[in-house]
Amino acid sequence: MGGKKFYVVWHGVEPGIYSSWNECKQQINGFDGAVYKSFTTKEEAETAYNSSPYIYIGKDKKAKDTTPTTKGLQDVPYDRHDTVLSLPLQVQAEALAVDAACSGNPGPMEYRAVYLRTGEQIFHYGPVHGTNNIGEFLALVHGLALLQQKQLTMPIYSDSRNAISWVKQKKCKTKLERNAQTEALFQMIERAENWLKTNTFKNPIIKWETENWGEIPADFGRK
Numbered sequence: 001m002g003g004k005k006f007y008v009v010w011h012g013v014e015p016g017i018y019s020s021w022n023e024c025k026q027q028i029n030g031f032d033g034a035v036y037k038s039f040t041t042k043e044e045a046e047t048a049y050n051s052s053p054y055i056y057i058g059k060d061k062k063a064k065d066t067t068p069t070t071k072g073l074q075d076v077p078y079d080r081h082d083t084v085l086s087l088p089l090q091v092q093a094e095a096l097a098v099d100a101a102c103s104g105n106p107g108p109m110e111y112r113a114v115y116l117r118t119g120e121q122i123f124h125y126g127p128v129h130g131t132n133n134i135g136e137f138l139a140l141v142h143g144l145a146l147l148q149q150k151q152l153t154m155p156i157y158s159d160s161r162n163a164i165s166w167v168k169q170k171k172c173k174t175k176l177e178r179n180a181q182t183e184a185l186f187q188m189i190e191r192a193e194n195w196l197k198t199n200t201f202k203n204p205i206i207k208w209e210t211e212n213w214g215e216i217p218a219d220f221g222r223k
Contacts, residue, residue: 003040004019005021005038005039005040006018006019006038006039006040006041006042006044006045007019007020007021007023007024007036007037007038007039007045008036008037008038008039008045008048008049009024009027009028009034009035009036010035010036010049010187010188010191011031011034011035011036011184011187011188012027012028012031012034012035012036012184013026013027013028013031014027015027015049015187016049017042017045017046017049019042021038024036024038031184050194051145051191051195087116087217088212088213088214090213091116091157091213092116092154092155093116093117094116094117094154095115095116095154095155095156095157095206096113096114096115096116096122096143096147096154096155096156096157097113097114097116097156097157097158097208097216097217097218098111098112098113098136098139098140098142098143098156098157098158098216098218099111099112099136099139099158099159099216099218099219099220100132100133100134100135100136100138100139100160101132101135101219101220102130102131102132102135103127105131105132106129106130106131106176106182107129107130107131108126108127108128108129109126109127109128109129109130109131109132109134109135110124110125110126110127110128110135110220111124111125111126111135111136111138111139111142112124112125112139112218112220113139113142113143113146113156113218114217114218116157116217119217122143122146123142123143123146125138125139125142128184128185129181129182129185130176130182130185131174131176132160133160133162133163133166133174134172134174134176134185134189136158136160136162136163137160137162137163137166137167137172137174137189137192138172138188138189138192139158139163139218140156140158140163140164140167140205141167141192141195141196142192143156143203144156144167144195144196144199144201144203145195145199147201147203148199148201148203152203153202153203154203155203155204155205155206156203156204156205156206157206157207157208157216158205158206158207158208158216159207159208159210159216161207164205164207167196167205168205170193170196170197171193172189172192172193174189
């Protein structure tokens, strides 16, 4: 028989830490985009709940397709130089690029990151009801949290001045209404803001100059 587990529900009916699977299941069954994970000690669960879910989800993926997922980067930095993407000379290949897409404003929103040396998608989240600016902000925080967890100091490119400014201010200054439809997203925003306030990072955040360099490689290609 396995030992006792503690279940962190980041996105669910009532986010929190639960000491049984039945309690956890009540928070995630039928909840679109539920994000949760089990831990072996209460201390681990408490640390995880007060951190970004991006660091944990993907190691033991249980959530639906809307769950933040991370992959790749296990081989970064690459020793080889077989760049897949054709990048402007000013752009560093050892970097992430992030972008968001939204059908309507607000509407179904998703975001992702790619590794510039190879063009590989590193993580993807969504779609959920939100705005493009929120997606750009969360994509940057997701990237920063992931790179910190991987102990990598590579830069992150974003084509959103708003998102870059919000990250610097450690505050998502969205005007989106907080209601039942957006509650889970706002809880995610709060955890992202808390991560920014409680962590330091050395990764440069660089504005992607679309007019000079073309679309950012993380673009969803829907324009």
